[in-house]
Amino acid sequence: MTVWWNDGLPFDCTQCGKCCHGRGDVTHVYANYQERKRLAEHLEISLPEFNRTYTQALDTGHRTLRFVDGHCIFLDGPTCTVHDAKPVQCRTWPFWDELLESEETYREQVLDFCAGSQVDGPVVSAESIRAQMKATEKALGEP
Numbered sequence: 001m002t003v004w005w006n007d008g009l010p011f012d013c014t015q016c017g018k019c020c021h022g023r024g025d026v027t028h029v030y031a032n033y034q035e036r037k038r039l040a041e042h043l044e045i046s047l048p049e050f051n052r053t054y055t056q057a058l059d060t061g062h063r064t065l066r067f068v069d070g071h072c073i074f075l076d077g078p079t080c081t082v083h084d085a086k087p088v089q090c091r092t093w094p095f096w097d098e099l100l101e102s103e104e105t106y107r108e109q110v111l112d113f114c115a116g117s118q119v120d121g122p123v124v125s126a127e128s129i130r131a132q133m134k135a136t137e138k139a140l141g142e143p
């Protein structure tokens with residue numbers, strides 16, 4: 001299938017942390033069971049304690065990371081304090097289905113604010129983008 005990003009997209013994250021802040025109606029970072037377990041192990045605490053302290057439950061049965069002062073609870077300045085154990089959706093942003101729907105959506109939701117997407121290279125291949133979209137979909141589908 002041909003898509004507008006068939007030749008890949010340039011991306012080089014500057015680690016500015018801006019995408020860890022809430023924007024408009026974007027205030028959720030989902031963490032499924034496996035992701036929460038990995039985060040709890042990373043922090044050397046139990047899963048129930050992790051759930052209580054760092055997440056909130058949604059009516060859908062999913063859990064999201066808590067936001068404090070408008071940003072993810074694990075953000076310290078521009079730095080993710082759980083980088084090695086962060087959820088899939090943090091690893092794959094901005095290569096999500098909804099953000100790549102059209103060039104216009106990508107411009108509005110990503111290019112206009114993410115410095116890492118405003119570069120000439122390196123180029124992330126369409127194959128890698130597809131794999132990241134798939135991984136995101138899978139992770140978000142699990143409670």
Ligand code: SF4
Nearest residue numbers: 013014017019114116
């Ligand atoms: S906003 Fe872009 S450049 Fe900044 S941390 Fe997020 S992905 Fe990286």
Ligand code: SF4
Nearest residue numbers: 020072074075080090
């Ligand atoms: S877990 Fe880390 S990368 Fe993900 S939103 Fe929180 S601070 Fe950002």
